[in-house]
Amino acid sequence: MPELPEVETTCAGIAPHITGQVLRQVVVRDGRLRWPIADNIDELVVGQTLHEVTRRGKYVLMHFDEGGLIGHLGMTGSMRIVTRAEPPAYHDHFDLCFDGCLVRYRDPRRFGSLLWQPYPLQQHPLLASLGPEPLTDAFNVDVLQVACRGKKQPIKTLIMDSKKVVGVGNIYANEALYMAGINPNRQAGRVSKQRLSLLVCAIKQVLAEAIAQGGTTLRNFVDSDGNPGYFKQRLQVYGRTGEPCRGCGEPLKEVRLGQRSTVYCRHCQR
DNA sequence: AAATTCTCCTGAAGGC
DNA sequence: TGCCTTCAGGAGAATT
DSSP states (O other): OOOHHHHHHHHHHHHHHHTTOBOOEEEESOOOSSSOOOTTHHHHHTTOBOOEEEEETTEEEEEOSSEEEEEEOTTTOEEEEEOSOOOOOTTEEEEEEOSSOEEEEEOTTOOOEEEEEESOGGGSHHHHTOOOOTTSTTSOHHHHHHHHTTOOSBHHHHHTOTTTSSSOOHHHHHHHHHHHTOOTTSBGGGSOHHHHHHHHHHHHHHHHHHHHHHHHHHTTTTTSOSOOOOHHHHOSSTTOTTSBOTTTOOBOEEEEETTEEEEEOTTTOO
């Protein structure tokens, strides 16, 4: 499932192939994504030059002359560079066709999206109220402390709230809380500043490591199958319910928080 | 206002 | 090539 590191990898992977090029055509085979792709999407963007590909949270932003395409990979989305005229496969829902190559979007569960927004992009409702980027200085212990103040909601659901900080998905929320020694169910307002500081560091560290790992897929991006293999071996808690904690050996416990599987060590995380 | 639940979707995994 | 049920999850929308 694409988390921030995968989106970062996606942006870095496609950008060199399409930056500076004119978008010639948008082929929509199935526009029924999270939000329907606009029927007039090609009128809006075709003929414009792509100047830059950036990421905001888990959104891919393609900056054209007069506005941007806002892409989201949802649960199962991927964007690949296709250099030859390979026939589209099942679930290949749209292509962005440039000179010489195209970006092909595949998404079996169709939780992703492709939207057009005139400049300024941050005025789009999906972008307008996003919190700080976790890997920048804008996300720090002071900001997190303010966000947590007086909150009774579990700390885990708070750090997964994109209004508080973007890009922390379920896997990395679990991992970061383990790293910081904080029980995911603890009320956000009852975590000390010192421990929030540990959490900030843990979030930055786990995301940065994952990006570094995802980066190994980068050089083969065009040819790879799009499944960065970094997770499995590095995960300390996610997907390890019942297995021994690597810190103390106690079996890891699983609970549901906000409809999401939450794995933690009752001994190491308070 | 804040917190929780619902919702979209399909493939994988598990039970029998 | 077994069929059916359950589960997974990003994140906005709806509900409590």
